[in-house]
Each structure stands twice: as structure tokens, then as C-alpha cells.
Amino acid sequence: MDFKQIFSCVGTLIIIFFISNCKTQKEEEIVTFKDIAPIIHQKCAICHRPGEAGPFSLITYQEIKSHANKIRFSLESGFMPPWPADTNYTRFSNELILTLPEKNKILKWIQDGYPAGDTSKTKYNTTSVHKNFRKPDLIIPLQKPILVNGNGVDHFFIVKMPYQLEKDTFVQYVEFVPHQKKLVHHVNGHLLKYDSKRKFDYFKGLTHVEEPVENFVETYKKMGLTYTDAKDNKPTSILPVLIPNTVYYLPGFLPLRYKENIGGFYLPKNGVFFLNDIHYGPTHKSCYDSSYLRVYFAPQRPERPVYEGQMGTHGMSKIQPPLIIPPNTIKSFTTTLSIPTTISILAVNPHMHLLGQSYWAFAVTSHRDTIPLIRINKWNFNWQYYYIFKKPVIIPAGSIIVAIATYNNTTNNPFNPNHPPIEVKEGDGFHSMKTTDEMFQFFFQYMLYKPGDDTISIQP
Ligand code: HEC
Structure with missing residues (x-):
């Protein structure tokens, strides 16, 4: 190719480029x-x-x-x-x-x-977003609609949704279906599994209780959730085994579910879905909420059971320094957990309340490699998802998981509930706490590692 040829070639390219550029510009214009x-x-x-x-x-x-x-x-x-x-x-x-x-x-x-x-x-x-869902196998309504007071403030309720089946079975996932969709802000629920050999009466008692509650054990007794096999048939203080986070809801969020062979849990014939809590946003018009649960059974025992790790407040790892946020400060806290066996993380859920500013979680392997998990640069209390990875994130045995949470307890934080700011710490509740107290938690759903996990898709 001589100089002239090259020149004409480049010229043609320039013309082609010019024409195509004109075209896209024109298309973009309208x-x-x-x-x-x-x-x-x-x-x-x-x-x-x-x-x-x-x-x-x-x-x-x-x-x-x-x-x-x-x-x-x-x-x-x-x-x-x-x-x-x-x-x-x-x-x-x-x-x-x-x-x-x-x-x-x-x-x-x-x-x-x-x-x-x-x-x-x-x-x-x-x-509808429900087009991907099959017909549920069980529908569990609220025992009684919940009255949400139109006094313009947030409401938090502890709610029980009891059921009874003919025999034990397995569940693939549970879907919370909100009734007052503009008000239901988030739902966190667990499964209480009742031992058929013991006595209980969980259909009786209070169907829901508004928070804050002073004494959780007394509240659970009044809700009929504790076993009733004390000598005089009175409620004991003993709750049945609890499978955490089996119900989860945020606006726009579909139930936490994975590919068919991953996840699911054992559903005993006697049980209660125990929501602690349902959070309703503020409204100026009182109304009743009749949300319900759709339960989807699984044909068999889960092939790849999913477990949940919980770090920080109420969890397996300590917060350092202790979660105390002095007024007019921005302060960071850390919590770390050693992972003894190799696991495949499927999803993560960071949790803080109103003073949260940013959040960062990652793992560090024994070879000092960093495995990123999640970073939230601008925390928003209203949008606390369970973040589901596209493929499992493998955390090798001997790694540590690190979570770092930063809180802003100054007047520059528009969500700060206190004017002027006051010292804020972890509440001392049992499960649930006030939003004006703080929490620092990191949840992660995982399976025990199997070779090949790093390439499988976990999407349903
Ligand atoms: C997961 C559910 C969800 C999705 C997805 C979503 N929104 Fe929203 N949007 C909301 C909710 C809930 C509010 C009310 C939030 C509030 O007031 O805090 C809102 C509020 C708004 C507002 C009102 C803001 C104001 O000034 O009052 C606008 C505008 C808006 N959304 C636009 C969008 C657009 C555009 C998209 C897509 C790019 C989108 N939204 C996607 C749930 C959603």
C-alpha cells in the first residue's frame, strides 16, 4: 500500500466516521x-x-x-x-x-x-411482578387487621401469623404480600417451630403488639407464643426454636429466593411466622392493614441448605469500640468474624438505623487477599435490601469478614432524630429495638462450599 492508497483509505475512514457520527447525532437529537x-x-x-x-x-x-x-x-x-x-x-x-x-x-x-x-x-x-411466581401452596392471613394510626409518625408492630398443617413439609420460600403498599416499609420475620410433643396454644392471645414494648418475655407470653406446659398449664417463658429471617420485605423487593436446589427450610406442621417487626411509614389517615403471606412448598429436603451469619448487635462478633456515638461526632465502628470452613456467600444485608452514614464489608483471606462484599457510600435507612450476588462469593477457610460502619450524629445528618444531637447507643431490647437507638449488624446468607460453586448461577 503506497502513501496515496493509505491517504485515500484514511480519507474514506474519515468520511465514513463523519457520516456515521452525523447519523448518531441526528438520532440522538430526537x-x-x-x-x-x-x-x-x-x-x-x-x-x-x-x-x-x-x-x-x-x-x-x-x-x-x-x-x-x-x-x-x-x-x-x-x-x-x-x-x-x-x-x-x-x-x-x-x-x-x-x-x-x-x-x-x-x-x-x-x-x-x-x-x-x-x-x-x-x-x-x-x-404484575408476580408473573414469575407459581400458585402458593399455603396462604397465611393476619389473624386480625392491624390498625395503623394516622398520627403522622412511624409505627412498628410485632405480629404473629400462625398456621397448622396436616404434616411436616419443606418450604422453598415465603412471600410477604403487603396490603397497604404505600405504608408497609419493611418486614423482618422468623419461623417459630413448635415441638408437637409439647403444649402450646399459639392461635390464642394477642395477635399483634405495637412497639416499643417494655418486657419481651411477657409480651410473647401474652401473644401465646411460649409453650404452655408449665405445671398449672400456664405459659412458660420458653419460646420454641426460631429459624431467623424466613420472611423479608421491602417495597419493590421480591422474596429472597435462589435457584431450585439452593435454600429452603423444614416447615413443621405446627408453627408461627413471627414478624418482629412490620414497619409502617407515617400517615395522616388511620387505616387497617391486612397483609398476608404466600408460602411455596418444596418437593423435598433442601439439597443445598442456606445458613445465615450475623455479626455485630446480637450477633456472633463484637463491635469495636462499643457502639456509643457521642453527640456532634462522626464515628466509625468495626466488627470482624473468623471463618473456619470455606463458605459460599449468596447474599448480604447491612443494617444500621437513622444515624448511619456509610457502610463497608469485605473479607481478608489468610494470604491477605481482599474479597469485596459491599460498600454503601450514602446510607439510607429506608432502603435496606438483602443484596443478592450473581454468583456465590467464595470465602476460603481462615479468612476474616470485616464490616465497618460510620455514623453521623451531627446536625448535618437530615435523618438525625435528635435536635440537638444527644448520645446514642445500642438499645438493650431482646430482638427488636427503637429506630432512635442504633444498631450495627451484618447478615450474610451462605452455603457450605462445594467445588464449582464459583461458577454456578444462583438466580431462580
Ligand atoms: C423499589 C421501588 C422504587 C423504584 C424501583 C423507583 N421508585 Fe421512585 N419512589 C419510590 C418510593 C417508595 C418513593 C417515595 C419515597 C419517599 O418519599 O421517601 C419514590 C419517590 C419518587 C419520586 C418523588 C421524589 C419527590 O421529590 O417526592 C420520584 C420523582 C421518583 N420516585 C422517580 C423514580 C424514577 C424515575 C424511577 C426509575 C428510574 C424510580 N422512581 C424507581 C419507590 C421506587
């Missing part, structure tokens, strides 16, 4: 509704649709246009979609995020005055 609607339908309308948690629906052209300024603000500030984890650190299968091109497309559409284009070409996504 972002119309049909271009941005699929993004908003897929990434926003799971919550912003009638009957879901979002404060308004984002489906039709009119709906999206009329909230355009708020949408711009929420995208620019990173407030929406709600996904506090840093995606530059680790990625998850359940993440709710916009890619940069998606975000820019929506912002451009708004900036250009939201061109409608031919809206007849837009498909409306009105299918």
Missing part, C-alpha cells in the same frame, strides 16, 4: 417518548404503578411528563431508583439501577421538553 418509556417501565414502574409503593404512577406519557421535573431531580441526585450500594465495588443480581446511557437519555428527553413522538408505538407494561 429522543421521543417511545425511547424512554421502556426504560421507565422496566426500572421505575415496578414501584411507580397503581397499587405499588411509589407515590405516583409512571406509565403513560401524561403521567411521566407531569412528573418530569421531579424525575430529573431524583435522577440527578441519585435518589431514584433506590439502590444505595456502590456498583463500582460489587454487583448484585437484584440491583435496581439505570445505566449511564439510560439516565442520560431520560435527562435529555426532559431537557428537550419531553417530545411525545408517536405515542401509539409505545407498549405499556402492565404485567
Whole structure:
């Protein structure tokens, strides 16, 4: 190839580049509704649709246009979609995020005055998120609807949802179905397994109790949750075995479930799903909530049982220094746990309350390699997900897991419940505590490692 050929070649390339560049620029110039609607339908309308948690629906052209300024603000500030984890650190299968091109497309559409284009070409996504779910095997209603007082403050309830079956079985997963979707903020629930050889009467007693409660044991007795085989048939102070975190809910969150052979648990014929707690956001109109549970049985004993590790408050590892946050300070705390056998981590859940500012968890192997788990640069009390990895994260035997939590107890923290700030520490409750006390917890769901785990997909 001589100089002339090279020149003409480069020239052609320049022309081709110029033409294609012109074309994309021209295409970019006209972002119309049909271009941005699929993004908003897929990434926003799971919550912003009638009957879901979002404060308004984002489906039709009119709906999206009329909230355009708020949408711009929420995208620019990173407030929406709600996904506090840093995606530059680790990625998850359940993440709710916009890619940069998606975000820019929506912002451009708004900036250009939201061109409608031919809206007849837009498909409306009105299918329910439940389309992936089969018919449940068991439905457990609340025994009595819960009255949520419209006094404009948060409400926390301890709730029991008892059931009785003909025989013991296995469960694949449990889905909490909120009734007052705009109010139910989060739910954390456990399974109480009753030993058939003992006496109990868990359908009787209080069906739910509003927090804070003074004495947990007395409360559980009044709720009929403790065994009743004391000498005089009175309630004992003994609760049955508890399988933690079998029910979990946040707006937009589907039940924590993995591929068919992973997870699931034994469901005795006598049991109670014990929610401690259901958190209802503030409302100015009193209403009743009749949320319920859908239970999906498993055909057999779980092939790969899933366990849960818990670090920090009430957990297997100590917080250092002790969790005391003086007023007008920003302070960090650490908790570390040694891992004696190799495990495959499936999902993680960091937990703090209102003073939380940032969170970071990782593992360090005995060879001093670091394995990232999660980083949250800007904590948001309202969005505390169980973050599910795409593939198991293998933590070799001899590693330690480290979690570091930073709290902001100054007036610069808009969520600080105290004005002026006061000293805040861990509450001394049994299971549940007030949001104005602090907690530092790190939960991780894991399986015992099997060769090949690092390549399997865990998504259902
Ligand atoms: C997981 C559920 C969920 C998803 C996904 C979601 N939102 Fe929201 N959105 C909410 C909830 C709940 C609120 C009310 C939050 C509050 O007031 O704290 C909200 C509030 C908003 C607001 C109101 C902010 C204000 O100023 O009042 C806007 C705008 C918004 N969302 C836009 C979006 C957009 C755009 C997307 C997609 C890119 C999206 N949301 C995705 C649940 C969601």
C-alpha cells in the first residue's frame, strides 16, 4: 500500500466516521417518548404503578411528563431508583439501577421538553411482578387487621401469623404480600417451630403488639407464643426454636429466593411466622392493614441448605469500640468474624438505623487477599435490601469478614432524630429495638462450599 492508497483509505475512514457520527447525532437529537418509556417501565414502574409503593404512577406519557421535573431531580441526585450500594465495588443480581446511557437519555428527553413522538408505538407494561411466581401452596392471613394510626409518625408492630398443617413439609420460600403498599416499609420475620410433643396454644392471645414494648418475655407470653406446659398449664417463658429471617420485605423487593436446589427450610406442621417487626411509614389517615403471606412448598429436603451469619448487635462478633456515638461526632465502628470452613456467600444485608452514614464489608483471606462484599457510600435507612450476588462469593477457610460502619450524629445528618444531637447507643431490647437507638449488624446468607460453586448461577 503506497502513501496515496493509505491517504485515500484514511480519507474514506474519515468520511465514513463523519457520516456515521452525523447519523448518531441526528438520532440522538430526537429522543421521543417511545425511547424512554421502556426504560421507565422496566426500572421505575415496578414501584411507580397503581397499587405499588411509589407515590405516583409512571406509565403513560401524561403521567411521566407531569412528573418530569421531579424525575430529573431524583435522577440527578441519585435518589431514584433506590439502590444505595456502590456498583463500582460489587454487583448484585437484584440491583435496581439505570445505566449511564439510560439516565442520560431520560435527562435529555426532559431537557428537550419531553417530545411525545408517536405515542401509539409505545407498549405499556402492565404485567404484575408476580408473573414469575407459581400458585402458593399455603396462604397465611393476619389473624386480625392491624390498625395503623394516622398520627403522622412511624409505627412498628410485632405480629404473629400462625398456621397448622396436616404434616411436616419443606418450604422453598415465603412471600410477604403487603396490603397497604404505600405504608408497609419493611418486614423482618422468623419461623417459630413448635415441638408437637409439647403444649402450646399459639392461635390464642394477642395477635399483634405495637412497639416499643417494655418486657419481651411477657409480651410473647401474652401473644401465646411460649409453650404452655408449665405445671398449672400456664405459659412458660420458653419460646420454641426460631429459624431467623424466613420472611423479608421491602417495597419493590421480591422474596429472597435462589435457584431450585439452593435454600429452603423444614416447615413443621405446627408453627408461627413471627414478624418482629412490620414497619409502617407515617400517615395522616388511620387505616387497617391486612397483609398476608404466600408460602411455596418444596418437593423435598433442601439439597443445598442456606445458613445465615450475623455479626455485630446480637450477633456472633463484637463491635469495636462499643457502639456509643457521642453527640456532634462522626464515628466509625468495626466488627470482624473468623471463618473456619470455606463458605459460599449468596447474599448480604447491612443494617444500621437513622444515624448511619456509610457502610463497608469485605473479607481478608489468610494470604491477605481482599474479597469485596459491599460498600454503601450514602446510607439510607429506608432502603435496606438483602443484596443478592450473581454468583456465590467464595470465602476460603481462615479468612476474616470485616464490616465497618460510620455514623453521623451531627446536625448535618437530615435523618438525625435528635435536635440537638444527644448520645446514642445500642438499645438493650431482646430482638427488636427503637429506630432512635442504633444498631450495627451484618447478615450474610451462605452455603457450605462445594467445588464449582464459583461458577454456578444462583438466580431462580
Ligand atoms: C423499589 C421501588 C422504587 C423504584 C424501583 C423507583 N421508585 Fe421512585 N419512589 C419510590 C418510593 C417508595 C418513593 C417515595 C419515597 C419517599 O418519599 O421517601 C419514590 C419517590 C419518587 C419520586 C418523588 C421524589 C419527590 O421529590 O417526592 C420520584 C420523582 C421518583 N420516585 C422517580 C423514580 C424514577 C424515575 C424511577 C426509575 C428510574 C424510580 N422512581 C424507581 C419507590 C421506587
